[in-house]
Every structure is written in C-alpha cells, then in structure tokens.
Amino acid sequence: MPGDSAGGGPLELFLKIGLDERTAKNTVANNKVTANLTAVINEAAVADGCSRTVGNLLYTVATKFPANALVHRPTLLQYIVSSKIKAPAQLDAAFLFFANTASEKFNLSEFEEACGVGVEVSMEEIEVCVRDIFYEKKDSILEQRYRTNVGELFGHVRKKLPWADPKIVKQIIDAKLYELLGERTAADNEKPQKKKEKPVKVEDKKTVVVAPAPPSEEDINPFLIFPQPEENFKVHTEIFFSNGSVLRCCNKKEVLEKHLKLTGGKVFSRFPPEPNGYLHIGHAKAMFVDFGLAKERGGNCYLRYDDTNPEAEKEEYIDHIKEIVEWMGWKPFKITYASDYFQELYDLAVELIKRGHAYVDHQTPEEIKHYREHKMNSPWRDRPIEESLELFEKMREGKMDEGEATLRMKQDMQSDNYNMYDLIAYRIKKTPHPHAGDKWCIYPSYDYAHCIVDSLENITHSLCTLEFETRRASYYWLLHALDLYQPYVWEYSRLNVTNTVMSKRKLNRLVTEKWVDGWDDPRLMTLAGLRRRGVTSTAINGFVKGIGITRSDSSTIRLDRLEYHVREELNKTAPRTMVVLNPLKVVITNLKEDSVMDLEAKKWPDAQTDDAVYKVPFSKTIYIERSDFRLKDTKDYYGLAPGKSVLLRYAFPIKCTDFILADDNETVLEIRAEYDPSKKTKPKGVLHWVSEPSTGVSPLLVEVRLFDKLFLSENPAELGDDWLGDLNPQSKIVIPSAFAVSSLQDSAIGSTFQFERLGYFVVDKDSTPEKLVFNRTVTLRDSYAKGGK
Structure with missing residues (x-):
C-alpha cells in the first residue's frame, strides 16, 4: 500500500497539510483518494505544508470536486490558499457553481458572488440573527x-x-x-427514556411531583439583574461587556443609612427625557426599564424633565411627554423638573469652587476642544478660588456676555477617559426658561445637573443607555467631590429599529423640512406616530420586554419583530370587516333588482359563536378589487376571469359571464356575473367585496392611507449626509375613494379593524363626519414569525 513508510511518501505529505493522523492513514489506504489529494496538494503548491484549515478544505476538494469541472480546480485552489474561500459553506457553493459550469470560461464576479468571496459577517450580525x-x-x-x-x-x-x-x-x-x-441540571444530563405503554392499576398509583413548567416570555423577569438599594456600597466591580473595570457607587455607611431611612429601602428610579422633541420607540424601552423596575420592586419612579437647555425646549414637548407616558401605561410617582433644583445646583456649584474642584474659564469652545484633545490644562485652571467665586457671581448676575465665560469642573486632564477632561458645569444663556421663567441667565450642563438631581431625589437606580457609560466616572467624581449620596448606575443597550432614524436631530429635520407630516406622522417611530398608526402601547411594551435589558450594544431590531407583536394583539382585538380599495363594479344578472340579503360574517378572528357576527348586505351590484379580475386566466391565478368562478366571502360563488370595456378597449368598466345560490360550485379563489346597501346607492366612501417603511435601507443613519436620499417614495400611498361596508359609518377615531385580505387599520384623526380616513397599521403577512428575511 502507498504510504506504509513513516519516513516519507503520501502519509508525511498529508500530515504536513494538517490532516490528523487517523484521517491521513485512512486516506493512504485508498489509492484513488491518495492520488486525488496528492494532485490537489501539488496544484495548490503547498507540498511544504499549510494550515490545518486550508488542508481540510484541500481534502474536501480531493474527495468532492465535481469530475466534469476539473479544468476549474486550479482556480478554486488559489482561492483556498489565499484564504478568499475559507469556510466549508463557501466550498460547497463553489462545487455547485462549477458543477453547473462545464465550459472553460466563466464569469469570475459571478463565481465570487456565488461563493461569498469578500463577504465578512460580523459577530454583531451573528448575534442579532441568533437572538x-x-x-x-x-x-x-x-x-x-x-x-x-x-x-x-x-x-x-x-x-x-x-x-x-x-x-x-x-x-x-x-x-x-x-x-x-x-x-x-441533573435532569438535563439524563437520557430520555422511552415510555412503556402499560395499563395503570389503582394500587400502583403514587404521588408524583411534577416539575414546574418552563417560564414563558410573560413570566421572565428582566429586572433580576439589578441589585437592591441596600447594596449601593460596592466599588470598582467589573461589569460584563465593558472594556475593563468601570466605577460603581461607593457610599459611606452613614450616607447610605441616611438614604435608606429617607426612602424606606424602596427602589426609586426616574425617567428623565429632555423636552426638546417628541418621544420615540427608544424612549419606550427607557420607560419600560425605569418605570418597570420600580413597579416590579414595589418602588417609585419620577417623571423628571431634563430641562437644562432653554433654547431647545417648548411647552408643546413638555405636554406631549406627560401625555405619552400616561398612554404607555405608566404612572409617575411625581413629575419634577431639573429646573426645580436650579437654586440647589447653583449653591452646590459655589461649594464645588470653594473646595477647589471648579474654576471659571474664558476659553472659546474651539479652544476648549483643542486643549482637551491635547490633554492640556486651561490657562485659567489654577486661578485663585476667590477669583472664580467672584466671576461666577458676575455670571449669575448677568454682568457677563454669552460665551465670555463658563464654569468648568477641575477633574483629570490626564485621564484615559475623555469625559474627565474638565467638563463644563455652567454656561451663560440669556434666554427665558419655559418652566423657570427669566430668573436665571446661567444654566447647568447635563453632566453637572443630572447626577446631582439623581442624588437629591434619592434615586436608587440611575439607568441609562450605553453611550453614557464613559460618563459614569464623571458622575461619581462629582458626587464624591460634594460628599453626596451616590445612586447605582447601570447602562443598557439602546433600542435601534431597522428602516428608520431615531436621532432627535434627524427627526426634527424630517418634521421641520416637511419630509413627513408632523411629529405624529404614522411612518415615524415616534410614539405619537405609532399611536396614530394604530399600534397599541401594550404591543410596544410587549415588544420591548421581549428584547430584554442587556448591555450587548450590537443590535438593530428588525421592524417586522415589532409588527409581529402588533399583529398578535390586533388579531385578538380588531373586529373584521370588508373594504375594497380600488373598486370594480360587478352586476349579478340573475339576482332581482331590489333583492338585498343580509349575510352573516365573522366579526372577530376565528369566531365560533353565533353572537360574534355582523350583518353584511348582499345585493345585485357589488364591488370587488380591480386587481381581482383579469381578462386572461392562468393556472396560478385565483381571481375572477371571463368564464371563471370565484367564491364571494360569506356569500355565494359567482361566474363571470361578460364584461364591459372603456373606449380604450383595455380598461374594464363593469363585470356581468351569475351567482349560484346552491353553492354547488367549489372554486379555489375567495374574494372580499362590498355591495350597494340599496339599489342605486353607492357604498360608504372612505379614504385609505397605506404606509410602508420610511427608508429603503435597514440603517439609513450609516449613509452619512445622503440619508435623506434613502427615503422610500412609496412609504405613503393615499387611496381617496375606497368603498367600505356601511356599518363603519359611525366608527370613532382610534377604532381598529381588520380589513379582510388587506391588513389592520385604524380610524385617523383627519376623519370628518363626511368622510372617514383609515391608516393601515400593518399588513396581514407576518414575515417575522416565519423566520423573516
């Protein structure tokens, strides 16, 4: 046999390319495989050895490459040796490509595309897919x-x-x-035993302890990761997913005891939105985390407006936030404002200066940026404390112009953390405040105010998204410098959804430049837009809960996952009805002119009881969707065509006997049909329809708005300045003259329905007594539950 000698020959060659000894020996025992593999190694020019990964792929080529395409084998081997093809899946794709390419020439770009050459799948993409x-x-x-x-x-x-x-x-x-x-568990390691079918005698019966059922999504508690308030004394604990160690709170015993006495040991959290725009679905996750933790632990959650920038804030936004929080099902313990604490914040800034931890600076924003980038101290960093106190008072009294000075915290300019480079605590803004009026002309920064107000309100858990993680050091530095109580800080991944933007700056531009119809446009992921689209708060909360609270900042959630939760709820709550978007008239010739029948239709999804029905009038003239009729029939078409029968939902089969064309000889104006009241005909196609409520009277005329993804790309934010060019031109289609059943006439704004075969719809606020307007919430098709795309 070839390869018997351990000193050389094929066996040594096969071991050099990384094959394990057993595989190599089995190979040399097979003359055909030995010859093939030797030829492959020589063609690939790796007789002196290669990595195990490459060697295993070469072995696969030797055993599986299609014989009818040997002319292409050298090309494939070069792709393997150069690691352009490095995975078994790519190799299988290459075999399939060459098996179908018998000619000597082939398109190289088509080959690379078929084999995924150059495609790098990130760990983040895999994590999202697996999740x-x-x-x-x-x-x-x-x-x-x-x-x-x-x-x-x-x-x-x-x-x-x-x-x-x-x-x-x-x-x-x-x-x-x-x-x-x-x-x-021990049970996990046990092999499942086959159950023997054996009749059970009464005397053999014993008490059986049944293991509890596994938790459902509703039973899973996402808040178990958070500590109890009395644990707010730990420090320098490494947090999973962080780069190295990050700070945790470290309260002195007497400080923590005082805090626990004030709170009674309860959890206190806060939802702190800035009133500078409308809330979006990312805020729904923040609400779920903040209010949900307090509710689960029997504690309290503040709604606190982070209103430290009067130039961007409006009463409109303040009112909207309060309304949306209530709509989302959350009840604040108290509604407070950062501006409620302006005096305390000012007094503590004075104390910070007195302790040598703050100074008045005269650098411009550009100079501050330059100095921070080069880790250089400000020229005014070491000015005398009394001088900073005097200047800060002048700032407070309005004796200095905007931009003339700022108050900066004296932190650590040599730190590895950019957010420790002497952050600004106060700046001059001679702008009236929507909540505090014109009392102040200096305003605290977020970095200064946020942590202090958390402490003043005795917050136990200060929860925020991961982009604030690097600010944790500054958060604790400031509270430590002032000897204030330190809450437990924990960051979680923010919620990103495909085919939309959630940057407030981008949302504001979409609204102000009228790319959309206001903050509550149903195409936006603002909570006002989702509500107007017919998405319920319970569906949003279910969606957020299903995502969980983690620190893995690698996820953009597919839009169809949210739609899945919406369908799950509306399928149980939205009554069914029939609406025709693009009506085509059908006259049933064998029905009397004045004949109108009331047919029973299911009002609720999967209704089984007699009381879950509604009456649908059926008359001589009905209307079907124009897309449900063709002049030429095909095998894969289930609609109506000349000489063909279909079933009208809840009614009878009808057969097209004739049709009337317009002058262009293409547009169908009217269809003539006969119905079969015996229902003996069993057509495959089932159509929805709307009939004239009485002879010569048109059905209810309604407007229907069909909404789709606002952006064509899954992540338009990645497109840079070109993101507006990615707007979907078909994101909103208005159908002004749809026909609906007359029972919808008195539907109230916000009422939801399932339009059979079309999707779920809600009555829009633009409706008038003369004409109802419906927004499509989601289609009936559920791609997420089926695996999606």
Whole structure:
C-alpha cells in the first residue's frame, strides 16, 4: 500500500497539510483518494505544508470536486490558499457553481458572488440573527432545554447568514443557550427514556411531583439583574461587556443609612427625557426599564424633565411627554423638573469652587476642544478660588456676555477617559426658561445637573443607555467631590429599529423640512406616530420586554419583530370587516333588482359563536378589487376571469359571464356575473367585496392611507449626509375613494379593524363626519414569525 513508510511518501505529505493522523492513514489506504489529494496538494503548491484549515478544505476538494469541472480546480485552489474561500459553506457553493459550469470560461464576479468571496459577517450580525432565532424558537427551547437540537438552530443561522464563521456561530448559540437556561441540571444530563405503554392499576398509583413548567416570555423577569438599594456600597466591580473595570457607587455607611431611612429601602428610579422633541420607540424601552423596575420592586419612579437647555425646549414637548407616558401605561410617582433644583445646583456649584474642584474659564469652545484633545490644562485652571467665586457671581448676575465665560469642573486632564477632561458645569444663556421663567441667565450642563438631581431625589437606580457609560466616572467624581449620596448606575443597550432614524436631530429635520407630516406622522417611530398608526402601547411594551435589558450594544431590531407583536394583539382585538380599495363594479344578472340579503360574517378572528357576527348586505351590484379580475386566466391565478368562478366571502360563488370595456378597449368598466345560490360550485379563489346597501346607492366612501417603511435601507443613519436620499417614495400611498361596508359609518377615531385580505387599520384623526380616513397599521403577512428575511 502507498504510504506504509513513516519516513516519507503520501502519509508525511498529508500530515504536513494538517490532516490528523487517523484521517491521513485512512486516506493512504485508498489509492484513488491518495492520488486525488496528492494532485490537489501539488496544484495548490503547498507540498511544504499549510494550515490545518486550508488542508481540510484541500481534502474536501480531493474527495468532492465535481469530475466534469476539473479544468476549474486550479482556480478554486488559489482561492483556498489565499484564504478568499475559507469556510466549508463557501466550498460547497463553489462545487455547485462549477458543477453547473462545464465550459472553460466563466464569469469570475459571478463565481465570487456565488461563493461569498469578500463577504465578512460580523459577530454583531451573528448575534442579532441568533437572538431572533431564539426569540422565535423560545417556547420549544425552554421545553427541551439542553436537549434542543443545536444542529437545527445552526441550520437556521446558516440559512440566513451562509458565510458566517461556524465556530463563532456555535459559540454564540452556546452562550445564548446558557443565558436563557442557566446551568445544566441533573435532569438535563439524563437520557430520555422511552415510555412503556402499560395499563395503570389503582394500587400502583403514587404521588408524583411534577416539575414546574418552563417560564414563558410573560413570566421572565428582566429586572433580576439589578441589585437592591441596600447594596449601593460596592466599588470598582467589573461589569460584563465593558472594556475593563468601570466605577460603581461607593457610599459611606452613614450616607447610605441616611438614604435608606429617607426612602424606606424602596427602589426609586426616574425617567428623565429632555423636552426638546417628541418621544420615540427608544424612549419606550427607557420607560419600560425605569418605570418597570420600580413597579416590579414595589418602588417609585419620577417623571423628571431634563430641562437644562432653554433654547431647545417648548411647552408643546413638555405636554406631549406627560401625555405619552400616561398612554404607555405608566404612572409617575411625581413629575419634577431639573429646573426645580436650579437654586440647589447653583449653591452646590459655589461649594464645588470653594473646595477647589471648579474654576471659571474664558476659553472659546474651539479652544476648549483643542486643549482637551491635547490633554492640556486651561490657562485659567489654577486661578485663585476667590477669583472664580467672584466671576461666577458676575455670571449669575448677568454682568457677563454669552460665551465670555463658563464654569468648568477641575477633574483629570490626564485621564484615559475623555469625559474627565474638565467638563463644563455652567454656561451663560440669556434666554427665558419655559418652566423657570427669566430668573436665571446661567444654566447647568447635563453632566453637572443630572447626577446631582439623581442624588437629591434619592434615586436608587440611575439607568441609562450605553453611550453614557464613559460618563459614569464623571458622575461619581462629582458626587464624591460634594460628599453626596451616590445612586447605582447601570447602562443598557439602546433600542435601534431597522428602516428608520431615531436621532432627535434627524427627526426634527424630517418634521421641520416637511419630509413627513408632523411629529405624529404614522411612518415615524415616534410614539405619537405609532399611536396614530394604530399600534397599541401594550404591543410596544410587549415588544420591548421581549428584547430584554442587556448591555450587548450590537443590535438593530428588525421592524417586522415589532409588527409581529402588533399583529398578535390586533388579531385578538380588531373586529373584521370588508373594504375594497380600488373598486370594480360587478352586476349579478340573475339576482332581482331590489333583492338585498343580509349575510352573516365573522366579526372577530376565528369566531365560533353565533353572537360574534355582523350583518353584511348582499345585493345585485357589488364591488370587488380591480386587481381581482383579469381578462386572461392562468393556472396560478385565483381571481375572477371571463368564464371563471370565484367564491364571494360569506356569500355565494359567482361566474363571470361578460364584461364591459372603456373606449380604450383595455380598461374594464363593469363585470356581468351569475351567482349560484346552491353553492354547488367549489372554486379555489375567495374574494372580499362590498355591495350597494340599496339599489342605486353607492357604498360608504372612505379614504385609505397605506404606509410602508420610511427608508429603503435597514440603517439609513450609516449613509452619512445622503440619508435623506434613502427615503422610500412609496412609504405613503393615499387611496381617496375606497368603498367600505356601511356599518363603519359611525366608527370613532382610534377604532381598529381588520380589513379582510388587506391588513389592520385604524380610524385617523383627519376623519370628518363626511368622510372617514383609515391608516393601515400593518399588513396581514407576518414575515417575522416565519423566520423573516
């Protein structure tokens, strides 16, 4: 046999390319595979050795490459050796490509595209994909626990991300299983035993302890990660997902005891929006975290307006925030404003100067930026305390112009953290304040005010999104410098949704430049826009809860995941009805002119009882969707065509006997049909319809607005200055003359319905007594529950 000698020959060659000894020996025992693999190694010019990864791919080429395409094998080997093809999935795609390419020439770009050459799938993309699959399969995973078929989960990921690194996929799946299930139990390690079918005798019956069912999504408590208020004394604890160690609160015993006495040991949190715009779905997650933690722990949550910038704030935004918080189902313990504490904040700034921790600076914003970038101290950093106190009082009295001076905290200009480079505490703004009036002409910065007000309100858990993580050091530095109580700070990943923008600056531009119809445009991810679109607060909260509260800042949630939650709710609550968007007249010739029948239709989804129906008038003249009629029939078409029958939903089969065309000989004006009251005909197609309530009287005329994704790209924010060019021109389609059943006539604004075959709709505020306007909330199609795209 070839390769018997351990000193050389094929065996040594195969070991050089990284094959394990067993595989190498099995290979040399097969003359055909040995010859193929030797030829492949020589063609690839790696006889002196290569990595194990490359060697395993070469072995696969030797055993599986299609024989009818050997002319292309050298090309493939160069892609393998250069690591342009480095995964088994890519190799399988290459085999398939060459198996279908028998000619000597082929398109190189088509080959690279087919094999995913140059495609890099990031860990973040894999994490998002795995998370979505776990969300979809959660019930079965919780039921099967560690008996879950990991290969099946792997297959779902490969289907969506064929070029992902399988090792990373496996690691993330294993980590996600551990996150969801926790440690393996003894029961997880037991082999399932086959149940023997045996009749049970009465005397054999014993008391059986039944294990509790696995928790459902509703049972999972996302707030278990947070400590109790009495634990607010730890320091320098490493936080998972952070880069190194980040600060945690460190309260002296007497400070913590005083705090606990004031709060009774209860959780106190706060939801602190800036009143400079409308709230969006990201704020829904913040509300869920802040109000939800307090509710779960039997504590209290403030609604606190972070109103330290009077130039951007309006009463409109203040009123809107209060209304939306209530609509989202949250009840604040108290409504407060940062401006309520302006005097205390000013007094503490004076104290900070007296302690040598702040100074008045005269640098311009450009100079401050330059000095901070080069870690240089301000020329005024070491000015005498008395001088800073005197200047700060002048700032307070309005004796200095805007931009002439700022009060800066004396922190650590040599720190590795940019947010410790002497942040601004106060700036001069001679602008009246919407809440505090014209009492002040200096205003505190967010970095100065936020942590102090948290402390003054005895907040136990100061929760915010991850972009504030680097400010944690400044947060604790300031409270420590003033000997104030320190809350527990914890950052979580912000909520990003595909096909939209959530930057307040971008949202403001969309509104002010009239790219959309106001802050409550149903295409926006503002909570006002979602409410107007017919999305309920409970669906939003369910969506947010399903995402969870983690520190993994790698996720952009697919829009169809939110739509899944919306459908789940509306399918249970929205009554069914029929509306025709683009009506086409159908005259049923074998029905009497004055014949009108009331048919029973299901009012509620999957209704089984007689009282869950509504009456639908059926008359000689009805209207169907124009898209449900064709002049030429095909096998895959289930609509109406000349000589063809369809079933009218809740009514009878009808057969097209004739049609009338307009002068252009293309546009159909009217269809003539006959109906079969015996229902003996069993057509495949089922159409929705609307009839004339009485002879010669048109159905109810309504306007319908169809909304789609606002942006074509999943992440328009990545497009830089060109983001507005990505707006979807079909994001809003208005149908001014749709026909509806007459029972909708008195529908109130905000009422929701399922338009059969069309989707879920809500009555818009633009409705008038003369004409109803409906907004489409979501379509009936649910791509998320089926795996999505």
